[in-house]
Amino acid sequence: MKLPEHGANPHRLYEQAGQKPPSDIIDFSENVHPFGPPDFVKEQWANFFGLVASYPDPQAEPFKSQAAIYHGVEKQHIAVGNGAAEIFTWLAKRYRNKRVLLVEPAFSEYRSTLTAEKIHIIEINLKPENSWQLQLDEVEKQLAHCDAFYLCNPHNPTGRLLDVPKLTEIAELCKGKCELVIDEAFIDFVGEHASFIPMLDSHPHVIIVRSMTKMYALAGLRLGYVIATADIISELTDSAAHWNVNGLAAAAGARCFSEETYRERVIAAATSERVKMEAYLEATGCTFIPSAANFLCFQLPNPQLSEPFFQAMLKAGIVLRHTYSFKGMDGQWFRIGMKSALAMERLRKEMHQWFRDN
Numbered sequence: 001m002k003l004p005e006h007g008a009n010p011h012r013l014y015e016q017a018g019q020k021p022p023s024d025i026i027d028f029s030e031n032v033h034p035f036g037p038p039d040f041v042k043e044q045w046a047n048f049f050g051l052v053a054s055y056p057d058p059q060a061e062p063f064k065s066q067a068a069i070y071h072g073v074e075k076q077h078i079a080v081g082n083g084a085a086e087i088f089t090w091l092a093k094r095y096r097n098k099r100v101l102l103v104e105p106a107f108s109e110y111r112s113t114l115t116a117e118k119i120h121i122i123e124i125n126l127k128p129e130n131s132w133q134l135q136l137d138e139v140e141k142q143l144a145h146c147d148a149f150y151l152c153n154p155h156n157p158t159g160r161l162l163d164v165p166k167l168t169e170i171a172e173l174c175k176g177k178c179e180l181v182i183d184e185a186f187i188d189f190v191g192e193h194a195s196f197i198p199m200l201d202s203h204p205h206v207i208i209v210r211s212m213t214k215m216y217a218l219a220g221l222r223l224g225y226v227i228a229t230a231d232i233i234s235e236l237t238d239s240a241a242h243w244n245v246n247g248l249a250a251a252a253g254a255r256c257f258s259e260e261t262y263r264e265r266v267i268a269a270a271t272s273e274r275v276k277m278e279a280y281l282e283a284t285g286c287t288f289i290p291s292a293a294n295f296l297c298f299q300l301p302n303p304q305l306s307e308p309f310f311q312a313m314l315k316a317g318i319v320l321r322h323t324y325s326f327k328g329m330d331g332q333w334f335r336i337g338m339k340s341a342l343a344m345e346r347l348r349k350e351m352h353q354w355f356r357d358n
C-alpha cells in the first residue's frame, strides 16, 4: 500500500488506504492550526475580491514591505514565494550539481526538490536513542563534504527545537565551508525570540525560510518568504516566475504581521493541547518526542500494532500522519497536529477505545 507523502488531503489517504471515508473526519495529519485565518480575512473578503481581476505586484507588495518592518531588515534581503515550498525549488536550483547535507527524518520536499536538480544528498539520521536530537559531532564530520546544510527549526516531524546559542554554534561550524539553510516554517509557534533572523548580519552564509501558512492558516492562499544577503536573494529569484505570489496572499499576508493577539491565542491553545496530549500519552504508556511546535510524534507501547491502529483510527474518522515516508520512523510513529480541545478529546476517546479492545 502506497500512502501519500504529505499530511492533509485526507480523502486521498482514504482512497490509497482502500477505505471508505466516514462522514465525520478529523484530520490530525496536517499541522495548520484549527482556528482558521485571523478574523480580518473574512471581514475584508469583499475588498480582497477586488484584487482577483488585476495582476498582482511582481515584488509581492504590500507583503514584502511589512515583512521587512516586522523583522527589522531591508527589503532587498527578502524574497517572497508561493509558499515556502516554492522557495525550496529556488534553493535546489542554487545547489544544482552540488552536495547538500540533510537531517532525516525531515519534510520530504527538501529531498524531492534536491533530487529533481540531481543534487548529491548526504544525510544525518536522527535516532530515538539520542531522543531524536541532532548530534553536533556528526554535523561537524559531514560539513567538510557539503556545499549547503538544511536544518528545520523546530524540526518537522520531531518538533525538537535548537536554541539560538546552539544554532550559532552550528552556523560557526558552517562558516567558510557551506551555506546553512534554516527552515523556520514552525518558529511562529515558539516566538520570534527563537528565530535566527537577528543573527544574519554576522552570519551572511545563513539563509532563513519562513512560511505564513501554518500560524495564519493561509495554506490555501500560499505564502512564504526567504531572508538572506541581498546577493543571495537576487541570485535565488533570478529564474522565479514574474507575479509568482497572488494578490490576495500579498494583501492578506501583509496584515497578518500586526495580529499579535491572534498569535498569542494560537500559541496558548496549541501549547495547552500539547501538554494535555503528552500527559495522556504518558499515562497510556506511549512514547512521545518532546516538541516545541504545534504537533507531536508518538509511538504505541507495542509499535508492532502501529498498522492496525492506524487503520482502526481511519475507520473511526481519525486521520493521523503516518510516518512511512519519514526515514527512521518507518510507520512505527505517528505525528498529530494540535487541533481544538474538542477534537483532541475525540482523539483520546477513540484511542482509549482502541486500547481497551486491543
Ligand SMILES: Cc1ncc(COP(=O)(O)O)c(C=O)c1O
Pocket: 082, 083, 084, 085, 086, 107, 152, 156, 183, 185, 210, 211, 212, 213, 214, 219, 222, 223, 224
Ligand atoms: C517544515 C516545512 N517547511 C515548509 C513547508 C511548506 O510550507 P508552505 O505551506 O509555506 O509551502 C512545510 C509544509 O508542510 C513544512 O512542514
